[in-house]
Amino acid sequence: MGATTFALTGNVVTMSAAPNARVVYVENGKIAGVGDDAYAAELQRNGVTIHDMGGRTILPGFIDPHVHFAQYAAGTHRGIDCRVPACKTIADVLDALRTGLNAGRTVGDWLIGYGNLFFDQKIAERRLPTRLELDSVSRTTPIVLHCGGHVSVLNTPALALAGVERFITGGEGLWGSPVVHLDDAGQPTGVVAEIDGLLPIPESSVEELSRFYSGTFRSDFLAHGVTSIGEMAESARSVEALDAAVADGSLDGRIALYAMAPSMLPVAAACDWAAGFSSRSGPERVWARGVKVFADGGYSARNAASLDDYSRDHSPRPGYRGKLNLSRGALMEAIRTARHKNVQIAIHTNGTRAQREAIEAILAVGDAHGHPPVRIEHLGNVLDSVEEIASWRAANVIPVMQPGFLHNFIGDYLPMLFPATGSTGRLPLRTVLHEGVSPVISSDITLGGEPGATNPLHTIWSAVSRRSYWGNHIEPEESISVAQALRLHTIEAAKVIGLDHVAGSLETGKAADMVVLDRDPHTVPEAELKGIRVERTYVNGVLAYSGGEEA
Ligand SMILES: [Zn+2]
8 A cells, every 4th residue: 555545534624516524545645445433343354554633523625715825835935024914014014124125035036025915904004005105114225115916105116117108198007907096296106006017027037936935835824724726827927937847746736727918928829728737647637628818916016906985085086986807809809719719717806897798798799698607706796686686597607605705894994985885795605695696715715814814714704704803793694504604615615626527526536635623613603714724635635734732
């Protein structure tokens, strides 16, 4: 018997049609049987090594179907952490940057800092730092302070290098329509949005990136029981480095790739890339699942396209409702091209207007049920009315929702942005499930995510407890059960990234991707969900992480 032949006994939650069990038998990395105590006794009589997990809970490895892993991992390694609550004030942020600069933590010439999403609301002054404040750290070193995936603040040298004038005159952004904030004199304030990938910051080498990725996957994913991710890929280099890390065995995980358009390639070229991709690691470890396009931008940039007006304090002009980034025709063309190339398309839609546009584009293309479902990222994070959901069914879409955003910003800040409508329809998970639509849940981790945001049990806790950053209880009637939330982060997520023939449930023939938890999420008090500890994570039957006491 090879080293990856053994059995685990404990409280086995299968996520399959079969009932929960007492033992998982693993042979050469694959699940060779799942059964009761009698089956465990038989395995033991046959000389199989049994690892008794006692009363601990064994689940399929978690699957996070929407992450910006490479951006998060490289950004965390290259950047200076300026997040609240470690930094409380803008003075703290400037101190952190100064300390980083003095310690020589530049990347090429650049100094990179990162705050949280909705940094302007979490920092004591309730505003972003200014260009001039960043200039007080250095007037010669270009400085960028990333505030979530959409918004950044640049100092004067960084503004000059970024060439922001091209965006004022209509140049294309990457994650949504570019924004360059101007002061009353028409000068850039330093705040820019949706152009991070266009800043001329030197890239790390493939070897360096592979090292960042392996370290972060272990510390922030395997340590939380995540064995597979759906990666929103921004560059060919990041893909090369991910594949290298998996191929050489330093990153133990499975990665479904989505080429982001236009960050990585224009839409048609991205579809071609996904259709023709092959990895060094093999199609069960690193594969191209599809492409991702942006129908709008982010709320943090006030760039999500909403059906409702933004509040006067948060809009450039009365009646402002955010920006659509793609025309109906461009969306339809992207959907047709992806279908033609037989790759999945994921459409980013933060605001309710962008969501409606995406659905209507799919319906206009037609024959939605004759083709693989379209993923709509963030669909249902905000719901205008329950009647909308009928059109989701007609369009055969999979909403990819982020319950962690209730905590991160939707709970507290949507009512601020949309006084008329922002207090209802936030992550209505129970309603979505009740209406017969099966969403999946993800962290959507980006640089500046809250500590612990990559932990699926944090996401599941958010779906169940619905607490905001400032502790408010958000539309508690939309809470779902732990059992429901676990499915959306395992088997349902596996289907979305095309992995359900390999992982997502504990059943014979699938890979032994498993996580051992110190307590059963079904029975712990709600407040303790995100405190559940991962003791072991297995990928392909190999112990990829061990953090607890041995049983
Ligand atoms: Zn995202």
